[in-house]
Amino acid sequence: MLFNSLNFAIFLPIVFLLYWFVTNKSLKYQNLLLLVSSYFFYGCWDWRFLFLLIFSTLLDYYTGLKMQDAPNKKRKAFWLWLSISINIGFLGIFKYYNFFATSFAEAVANLGWHVDPWTLKVILPVGISFYTFHGLSYVIDIYKDRIKAERNFIEYSVFVSFFPLLVAGPIERATHLLPQIKKARTFDYTRAVDGLRQILWGLFKKVVIADQCAEFANAIFNNYADHSGSTLLLGALFFTFQIYGDFSGYSDIALGTARLFGIDLLRNFAFPYFSRDIAEFWRRWHISLSSWFKDYLYIPLGGSKGGTWMKVRNTFIIFLVSGFWHGANWTFIIWGLLNALFIMPSILFNTNRNNLDMVAQGRVFPSFREIISMMITFSLTVVAWIFFRADNVTQAFHYLSKIFSKSLFVAPDLINARDCLITVFLVLVFMFIEWMGREQQFALARFGFKWPRLLRLAFYLILTISVFILAGKQQQFIYFQF
Amino acid sequence: MKRFLTKTFLFILVSIASLCGLYFLGNSIVRKKADFKFDRSVTSVIIGHSHPECAFDDSIIPNFKNCSYSGESYFYGLPKMKNILSQNPQIKTVFIEFTDNHLEKKVMNDGIWGESHMLNFYPTYSPFIEAADAELLLQKSDRNFLLASSISIKEQFLKIFSSNYNFRKYGRYLYLERDKTDSLVAQQQRSLANKPKEIINNNIDSNYNIGYLTRIINLCAEKGIKTYLVRSPQHKAYRDQKNEAEFEAARLKLFPEIEFLDFNNYPCLNSEFGDLEHLNYRGARKFSTWVNNLINDGLLMAANKQEFINSRMPQ
Numbered sequence A: 001m002l003f004n005s006l007n008f009a010i011f012l013p014i015v016f017l018l019y020w021f022v023t024n025k026s027l028k029y030q031n032l033l034l035l036v037s038s039y040f041f042y043g044c045w046d047w048r049f050l051f052l053l054i055f056s057t058l059l060d061y062y063t064g065l066k067m068q069d070a071p072n073k074k075r076k077a078f079w080l081w082l083s084i085s086i087n088i089g090f091l092g093i094f095k096y097y098n099f100f101a102t103s104f105a106e107a108v109a110n111l112g113w114h115v116d117p118w119t120l121k122v123i124l125p126v127g128i129s130f131y132t133f134h135g136l137s138y139v140i141d142i143y144k145d146r147i148k149a150e151r152n153f154i155e156y157s158v159f160v161s162f163f164p165l166l167v168a169g170p171i172e173r174a175t176h177l178l179p180q181i182k183k184a185r186t187f188d189y190t191r192a193v194d195g196l197r198q199i200l201w202g203l204f205k206k207v208v209i210a211d212q213c214a215e216f217a218n219a220i221f222n223n224y225a226d227h228s229g230s231t232l233l234l235g236a237l238f239f240t241f242q243i244y245g246d247f248s249g250y251s252d253i254a255l256g257t258a259r260l261f262g263i264d265l266l267r268n269f270a271f272p273y274f275s276r277d278i279a280e281f282w283r284r285w286h287i288s289l290s291s292w293f294k295d296y297l298y299i300p301l302g303g304s305k306g307g308t309w310m311k312v313r314n315t316f317i318i319f320l321v322s323g324f325w326h327g328a329n330w331t332f333i334i335w336g337l338l339n340a341l342f343i344m345p346s347i348l349f350n351t352n353r354n355n356l357d358m359v360a361q362g363r364v365f366p367s368f369r370e371i372i373s374m375m376i377t378f379s380l381t382v383v384a385w386i387f388f389r390a391d392n393v394t395q396a397f398h399y400l401s402k403i404f405s406k407s408l409f410v411a412p413d414l415i416n417a418r419d420c421l422i423t424v425f426l427v428l429v430f431m432f433i434e435w436m437g438r439e440q441q442f443a444l445a446r447f448g449f450k451w452p453r454l455l456r457l458a459f460y461l462i463l464t465i466s467v468f469i470l471a472g473k474q475q476q477f478i479y480f481q482f
Numbered sequence B: 001m002k003r004f005l006t007k008t009f010l011f012i013l014v015s016i017a018s019l020c021g022l023y024f025l026g027n028s029i030v031r032k033k034a035d036f037k038f039d040r041s042v043t044s045v046i047i048g049h050s051h052p053e054c055a056f057d058d059s060i061i062p063n064f065k066n067c068s069y070s071g072e073s074y075f076y077g078l079p080k081m082k083n084i085l086s087q088n089p090q091i092k093t094v095f096i097e098f099t100d101n102h103l104e105k106k107v108m109n110d111g112i113w114g115e116s117h118m119l120n121f122y123p124t125y126s127p128f129i130e131a132a133d134a135e136l137l138l139q140k141s142d143r144n145f146l147l148a149s150s151i152s153i154k155e156q157f158l159k160i161f162s163s164n165y166n167f168r169k170y171g172r173y174l175y176l177e178r179d180k181t182d183s184l185v186a187q188q189q190r191s192l193a194n195k196p197k198e199i200i201n202n203n204i205d206s207n208y209n210i211g212y213l214t215r216i217i218n219l220c221a222e223k224g225i226k227t228y229l230v231r232s233p234q235h236k237a238y239r240d241q242k243n244e245a246e247f248e249a250a251r252l253k254l255f256p257e258i259e260f261l262d263f264n265n266y267p268c269l270n271s272e273f274g275d276l277e278h279l280n281y282r283g284a285r286k287f288s289t290w291v292n293n294l295i296n297d298g299l300l301m302a303a304n305k306q307e308f309i310n311s312r313m314p315q
Helices: A006-022 A027-043 A047-069 A073-110 A128-143 A153-161 A174-182 A189-222 A229-260 A278-284 A287-298 A307-326 A330-348 A368-389 A393-403 A417-436 A453-469 B002-033 B050-055 B074-087 B105-113 B115-128 B131-140 B142-162 B181-192 B208-222 B236-241 B244-254 B281-296 B305-311
Strands: B044-047 B064-066 B093-097 B226-231 B259-262
Touching: A006 A027, A006 A229, A006 B142, A027 A047, A027 A153, A047 A073, A047 A128, A047 A153, A073 A128, A128 A153, A128 A174, A128 A287, A153 A174, A189 A229, A189 A417, A189 A453, A189 B002, A229 A368, A229 A393, A229 A417, A278 A287, A278 A330, A278 A368, A287 A307, A307 A330, A330 A368, A330 A393, A368 A393, A453 B002, A453 B142, B002 B115, B002 B142, B044 B074, B050 B093, B050 B281, B074 B093, B074 B105, B074 B115, B074 B208, B093 B208, B105 B115, B105 B131, B105 B208, B115 B131, B115 B142, B131 B142, B208 B226, B259 B305
Parallel strands: B044 B064, B044 B093, B093 B226, B226 B259
Antiparallel strands: none
């Protein structure tokens, strides 16, 4: 069930009404309703993978309790590693087995041996990377004595499978979400309206920006050999806005939906394309994953405590793992590697925490220096996205080399120039609103609050209508594949 | 909570009302300004899908306009014909492609409410589609219909803002350059080795598209316009796969009164086909020249037209 589908438009009000009108007297029933709805939501993709989700939930619930009750540290570590091995094992089988099998076959083929790799013909269970990471953070936090194991199975299951975050995050922490699930929730008008506003903005990002950009990005990337450098550059820019609109749009809908149920999820995006360096970009892009890697990989590896060499090594490790987390393809690994290279200057010169505030805070216009920094950072991310989007590494290099050819200076060759211009216009409007609202949790949070009420309502109406009118062919959310 | 629900409900209501308003406003403006007008000299037209679109080069046949369009079913052909006939009273003859794949129920029904077809054709013709026909689309695929309706609003307003009401472009002769028939024939012969002939007449009663062909024929009859069913040339390898007896039986059952001009066996070389079902520009040029000669020699005056065609069929 996609967030931008008719099914979800029916599902959400039903669950909302049941939640606040039927089960509102008891927290237990409210949580049970959330669990059943979440399983229904997940089962709409493929009910068979529900068993995997339930198994993963049971595993972490049980190992969590065992760790809590363990008589000594050794026993505790045993249960931790059992949970980690099984979780990573499942992820490995479903997501990475075919990649390793075919890569091994290709590698030995280079040595002159022929091996027929035995590959699995299974589809990747949607959201597996996200709920596996939920579970892992839970058991690691128990091991580190940051939290106590949850004894209520329903509450723990809601933490793992709460439907707004189940298939594409944000990757929640037990320390943040579980206390909210355990606490009685009351309806808050302001929070609910804010939630609706965030859903609307998320839908606009997904349907109007991402899906429109996707049509051109797909057409250009799929036939990159036939296009000029300028068209390929345009294709890369379209993909840059597509992936931002798609994923941050999804996160906004997830956060907004959770707010309707009185739950606050972790913020996942904070206007990353306004970053002044790559370190800032990674503090603003997919925040819940970056902070997960920081807390559960970078810091346990020694973080930045062991001097420059240690910092460089650990930075490369987390970017490579992050790339690999996105998918079993060399393109993602190179994408991670590129980002590690891009962030290196600020790591080496210790400037990675220079830009902690929002650009041009309290001002409308940025300074010349800020504009140049933002443009450089944006250009670097565009280059990295080419690897992320390409089908294989060869295509990415060809694509990139063609951009930097003479044909970069000819007019772009597009079949549907009219729709292309409309999309460019929409992206500009979108970025303007994002810029104006960049100091808020999401761009629309306070946008237009000083306008007359009727004008603001008309603005929301225009956004709503544009979501319907510009809904083209429904595109899957990109991050569902991860 | 009451305040939240009331305001949300009102906002949704206003949004839906605005969308409906925009839908009807856009459609009504485009309906009034739609331009289907051809040159006064055009007295005969052909409609259908990609087969006639690639076969009839209307620059070779005088006073003739090819109005076919790839993938267009009779469902979308009906509103188009209504407009063409009402804006071009000089038209006296309508040729309608009727070929083997029109009897393939699934393909044809998909051509009406399948995702890609509905999203392509509904936004184009929505200003002219009657409520009952739109209801059929809603019944058969509510999701696609809602999507197509939303795209339709965008399309109509783009026409309005650009003042471009030209609907003649949704019908044309398609100059097909490709020439892949040799490889296609070889591939098909391999795959057909042990395959039985295709059953093409699968439950014609539930083939909605045929119902719309009947309505097009009736529309022409009401206006006193002569109608012919036409089958464009197809490659022999394609013809061999189809069950000719079933096609003939279905045609006679459905349209016994309508004259059928069958060009299916018109001989073309592999290099004159774009693929097994479509002539390329070389084939179209040769075929259209031959059809033009047939018309000049009195094809439409002949008592037995098929005999007339067969007697002049090149060997």
